[in-house]
Amino acid sequence: MERLDKILSSTGRWSRKEVKELIRMGRVTVDGVPAGSPEDKANRNGSDIRVDGERIPVDRYTYIMLHKPAGLVSATEDPREPTVLSLLPEHLQKIGLFPAGRLDKDTVGLLLLTNDGAIAHDLLSPKKHVDKTYLVRTERDLDAADVRAFQEGMTLADGYRCLSAALELQGEGEALVTLQERNYHHNK
Numbered sequence: 807m808e809r810l811d812k813i814l815s816s817t818g819r820w821s822r823k824e825v826k827e828l829i830r831m832g833r834v835t836v837d838g839v840p841a842g843s844p845e846d847k848a849n850r851n852g853s854d855i856r857v858d859g860e861r862i863p864v865d866r867y868t869y870i871m872l873h874k875p876a877g878l879v880s881a882t883e884d885p886r887e888p889t890v891l892s893l894l895p896e897h898l899q900k901i902g903l904f905p906a907g908r909l910d911k912d913t914v915g916l917l918l919l920t921n922d923g924a925i926a927h928d929l930l931s932p933k934k935h936v937d938k939t940y941l942v943r944t945e946r947d948l949d950a951a952d953v954r955a956f957q958e959g960m961t962l963a964d965g966y967r968c969l970s971a972a973l974e975l976q977g978e979g980e981a982l983v984t985l986q987e988r989n990y991h992h993n994k
Contacts, residue, residue, distance in 0.1 A: 810836065811844035813855065813864050818900030833858050867922040868901060870894070874917040880908035890917060906930060907938070915940070932986075939984045941976070948973065948981050956983070 811825040820828065826844045828834050834841040835856045836848050848855055855862050872890060874880065879887040882904050891899050906918040906926035920926055929936050956973035972984040 807847040807849055809844065810834070810841055810846045810848050810855070813848055813850055814857070814862065816901065817862060817864060818897035819862075828857060867925075868898070868903060868920060869922065869925075870898070870903065870919040872917045872919055874909050874914055876912045876914050879911050880905045880917060887911065890919065894919075935986055937984050937986055939982055942981055942983050944979045944981070947978055948975055952981075 810829070811822045814820055814825045814828075814834070815822045822844070825834070829841045829844055829846075832840050835854075836846065837854050850864050850866060855864055872893065874890055877888070878892070879889045881889050882891055883889060890905060891903065894903070902921040903919045904921070904926070906920050906929050909915055909917055918926075918929070928934050953973045953975065956971045959968050959970045961967050969986055971986070972982075974982040974984070976982060
C-alpha cells in the first residue's frame with residue numbers, strides 16, 4: 807500500500823501538488839470511491855485508480871519498445887543532440903525511463919526504454935550472456951571468409967580483441983551479426 811499522491815505523481819502526468827488539488831476537487835476515485843485525501847493508501851497493483859473517470863495505469867515499472875530512427879542519441883539527456891526520450895509524450899519523459907542499451911546516433915532499430923534497473927542490468931551485463939542481433943548493411947558482399955573472421959574473433963584497428971560472434975549472410979551486402987559482448991568498439 808502506498809500514498810495515493812505518490813502513486814499518481816509517479817505517472818508523470820501530475821505533480822504531487824496537482825494531485826492534491828485533483829483529490830480536493832473530487833476528481834479522483836479508488837475502487838469507485840472518491841478519494842478523501844492525498845495520504846489515502848492504495849494498492850498500485852490491485853486498486854482501480856481513476857481521474858475524471860479515466861483508469862490511470864500506475865504500474866511500478868514501464869517498458870517501451872521503441873523503433874529508434876536515425877539522428878537521435880540513445881541517452882536520457884544530451885546537451886548537443888536530441889535523445890530518444892524526445893519521441894515520448896511529456897508525461898512519459900518524467901518517469902525516469904532510460905535506454906536499456908544503445909544504438910549509435912545514425913543507427914535505426916529496436917530499443918527498450920524502461921525504468922526497471924534490474925531488468926536493464928540483466929539484459930546488459932556481460933555475465934548474463936544475452937545475445938544482441940543486428941542487421942547490418944555493407945558496401946560490399948560478405949562471404950565465408952567474413953563468417954570465419956567473426957567466428958574467430960577479430961582484432962580491431964585500436965588493438966581491441968573482440969569475442970567470437972556469429973555472422974549470418976542474408977543476401978547482397980546484408981548480414982545478421984550476433985554479439986555476446988557489447989562494447990563501444992562495435993559501433994565503428
